[in-house]
Amino acid sequence: MKTILKIFLLISLFVCSIGTINAQYPKKRITSDIHVGLNLAGMDIKNENTYKQAKVGVHIGFNVNYKFWSNMQLQTGLFVTKKGLKRHIHTLEKNGDISVTTYDGYYNATGNYIQMPFNLGYELYFTKSWAFNINGGLYAAYGYKGTGTTSSVTVISDNIGKPVVTTVPEVEFESFTPDRWRRFDYGLNAKVGLVYDIYTINIGYEYGLYNIAYTGPELKNRNFFVSFGFRF
Numbered sequence: 746m747k748t749i750l751k752i753f754l755l756i757s758l759f760v761c762s763i764g765t766i767n768a769q770y771p772k773k774r775i776t777s778d779i780h781v782g783l784n785l786a787g788m789d790i791k792n793e794n795t796y797k798q799a800k801v802g803v804h805i806g807f808n809v810n811y812k813f814w815s816n817m818q819l820q821t822g823l824f825v826t827k828k829g830l831k832r833h834i835h836t837l838e839k840n841g842d843i844s845v846t847t848y849d850g851y852y853n854a855t856g857n858y859i860q861m862p863f864n865l866g867y868e869l870y871f872t873k874s875w876a877f878n879i880n881g882g883l884y885a886a887y888g889y890k891g892t893g894t895t896s897s898v899t900v901i902s903d904n905i906g907k908p909v910v911t912t913v914p915e916v917e918f919e920s921f922t923p924d925r926w927r928r929f930d931y932g933l934n935a936k937v938g939l940v941y942d943i944y945t946i947n948i949g950y951e952y953g954l955y956n957i958a959y960t961g962p963e964l965k966n967r968n969f970f971v972s973f974g975f976r977f
Contacts, residue, residue, distance in 0.1 A: 782972025
């Protein structure tokens with residue numbers, strides 16, 4: 746948390762230091778950006794935040810920026826984005842000096858969403874071609890499709906005979922069902938970006954606030970993303 750506060754403080758000082766320079770450069774009232782990028786998604790699992798791995802996905806979409814006062818802007822858009830949850834549960838249990846039980850469970854589930862951001866932002870041009878922006882607010886999403894797989898391997902070994910291996914073969918399932926995930930999701934999002942001429946790059950984070958699990962522990966989406974795009 747202290748590191749995040751330091752980063753935002755440095756960004757604020759940077760914005761203040763060059764804000765006066767920005768006044769001499771013309772800027773459009775309305776702009777739009779097309780984005781394509783990479784997700785590193787996951788979920789917060791209440792009381793079970795272990796054995797998680799990054800779930801790689803992609804996103805594509807566009808946003809519209811409206812400068813309503815000086816460099817302040819409102820931002821919204823529409824995106825298709827792939828999130829989900831990936832886990833490799835590995836446990837080892839010793840049964841005294843008799844045997845050792847090793848368990849490996851694999852869970853990999855995807856959620857494809859249509860998502861809209863509702864952000865308040867600040868953008869300034871510090872040259873005629875270079876601009877910096879920071880945007881943050883809420884997002885709302887609807888899961889339209891999702892699938893997953895689960896499997897496991899249990900090995901019981903001792904010093905007497907061959908290990909006993911029990912394999913549960915891979916099983917496919919639908920993510921958005923009444924016994925798994927809810928389709929609706931909402932949360933917070935924030936991102937920083939650079940614009941050069943018509944090219945853009947953004948880095949951001951999405952923090953889900955809604956429990957998407959129908960049953961079991963609470964699940965809330967988390968997503969770090971990087972995107973590249975074009976402005977027009």
